[in-house]
Amino acid sequence: MVVYITPLIGGVLIGISAFFLLFFLGRIAGVGGIVWGAVSAQPDNAWRWLFVVGLVLGPLLYHTLLDTPYPQASSLQWWHAAIGGLLMGFGVKLGSGFTSSHGVLGIVWFSVRYLIAAVIFMSTGIATLYVVRYLVPGL
Amino acid sequence: MRNIIALLCGLIFGVGLAVSGMTDTAKVLGFLDVLGNWTPDLAFVIGAAACVILMTFPFVMRRKSPLMSLRFLLPTTKFINGQLIGGAAIYGIGWGLYGYFPGSAMSSLLYQDWKTAVFVVSMLIGMALANKVSAN
Numbered sequence: 024m025v026v027y028i029t030p031l032i033g034g035v036l037i038g039i040s041a042f043f044l045l046f047f048l049g050r051i052a053g054v055g056g057i058v059w060g061a062v063s064a065q066p067d068n069a070w071r072w073l074f075v076v077g078l079v080l081g082p083l084l085y086h087t088l089l090d091t092p093y094p095q096a097s098s099l100q101w102w103h104a105a106i107g108g109l110l111m112g113f114g115v116k117l118g119s120g121f122t123s124s125h126g127v128l129g130i131v132w133f134s135v136r137y138l139i140a141a142v143i144f145m146s147t148g149i150a151t152l153y154v155v156r157y158l159v160p161g162l
Numbered sequence: 163m164r165n166i167i168a169l170l171c172g173l174i175f176g177v178g179l180a181v182s183g184m185t186d187t188a189k190v191l192g193f194l195d196v197l198g199n200w201t202p203d204l205a206f207v208i209g210a211a212a213c214v215i216l217m218t219f220p221f222v223m224r225r226k227s228p229l230m231s232l233r234f235l236l237p238t239t240k241f242i243n244g245q246l247i248g249g250a251a252i253y254g255i256g257w258g259l260y261g262y263f264p265g266s267a268m269s270s271l272l273y274q275d276w277k278t279a280v281f282v283v284s285m286l287i288g289m290a291l292a293n294k295v296s297a298n
Contacts, residue, residue, distance in 0.1 A: 027202075027203065027206045029181055029182055029183060030182045030183060030184075030203040030204070030206035030207045030210070031182075031206050031207075031209075031210045032178075032181050032182070032210075033177075033178040033179065033180070033181035033182020033183070033184065033207055033210075034178065034182060034206060034207035034208065034209060034210025034211040034212075034213075034214075035178075035210045035211070035213075035214055036174050036175070036177055036178030036181060036182075037174075037175055037178035037179065037182070037207065037210075037211040037214075038210060038211035038212070038213065038214025038215050038218075039174055039178075039214055040171045040172075040174040040175040040178060041171075041175075041211065041214075041215060042214060042215060042218040042222070043167060043170070043171050043174070044167075044168070044171045045222050045228065045234070046218070046221075046222050046225075046228060046229060047164070047167045047228055047229045047230045047231075048164055048167060048168065048228055048230055048231050049227065049228030049231040049232075049233055049234040049235055049236075050228075050231075050235055051235070051236060052171065052175060054175075054263070054264040054265035054268060055264040055285075055289070058264060058268060058285075058286070058289075059286075059289045059293075062286060063290075063293075069165050069168075070164055070165050070167075070168035071168070073165050073166075073168040073169040073172060074168045074169065074171055074172035074175075075172060075268065076169060076172060077168070077169045077170065077171065077172020077173035077174075077175070077176055078172040078173075078175055078176040078179075078265065078268045078269055079172075079176065079268055079269065079271050079272060080172075080173065080176065080272070081172065081173040081174070081175065081176020081177040081178075081179070081180065081269060082176050082177065082179065082180035082185055082269045082270070082272065082273075083272050084173065084176075084177060085176075085177045085180040085181060086180065093273045093274075094183070094185055094186030094187070094188070094189075094270075094273070095186070095188065096273070096275040096277070097187040097188075097260065097261065097275065097277060099187070099259075099260060099261075099277075101276075101277050101280050103259050103260050104260050104277040104278070104280040104281040104284065105280050105281070105284045106256075106259055106260075106284070107256045107257075107259035107260030107261075107262070107281060107284075108256065108260065108262070108267070108280065108281035108282065108283070108284030108285040108287075108288065109256070109284040109285070109287060109288040109291075110252050110253070110255050110256030110259065110288060111252075111253055111256030111257060111260075111262070111263070111264065111285055111288065112256075112264075112284065112285035112286060112287065112288025112289040112291075112292070113249075113252055113256075113288035113289065113291055113292045114248075114249045114250065114251070114252035114253030114254070114255075114256055114288075114292075115249065115253050115264060115285075115288075115289070115292075116249070116288070116289040116292035116293060116296070117245050117246075117248060117249030117252065117292045117295065117296060118245060118246045118247075118248075118249025118250050118253060119245075119246075119249070121249075121250065121253055121263075135242070136242055136246065139242055139246070139247070139250075140246055140247075140249075140250040141250075143247060143250035143251050143254065144250040144251065144253045144254030144257065145194075145254065146254065147250075147251045147252075147253075147254030147255050147258065148194045148254035148255070148257040148258040149194045149196055149254075149258065150254075150258065151194075151254065151255045151257075151258025151259055152191060152194040152195055152258040153197065155258065155259060156195065156198070157197075157198070
């Protein structure tokens, strides 16, 4: 369990952030939705941009203040990033949010809808990783 | 004041992602490597965050409106349709290919790996495409 102390602390912080956003602004902390709202110029947008600024600067603050190294850069190719990003953006918008909005908050309120989505994206995720990492390693 | 809260929420969220290791593609991808070297970290992150939400949620719902807005803007769709299933399937493939979530990608932008910027730009293009598809 000691190994998992940092994921637990990080999870608590993410939960607190989601609680604040809901309690003060009445909004769901779904990053995909907030980023999309910011760039697609929705009305009343300042809070979205500021959330994004915080999201981008937060890790820098953590690594600098606590003097922890950045995670190692991915060894995958740039086109893995390009295709991965394209699919993730497309999927998250089509399904209207998954990781934080459904994953964390969905557990509290639409469990059935989230559970089905989670089973599907876990399955395709596991299958994709298996193909890229083991079946066709050069891919 | 709303904007300061939003900035603060973003900062806490970003620090949370970095602390938990969710800005590390190796760990996020490792959660999918169930047949190899599985890293369960993500489950602890989601579990801890969900606990906080579960504990604070009754406190939120006792209020008629949020403290600094007129009303709660919560997702209303509860049905399961093709868009949800297709979206989830495509999202999973994207996860398995590179190992970022939208949040973790945004929070990794300043790690000075240009591939992260490629991911984020592609993600925005993907969202714009989905927006076109679901509008038609």
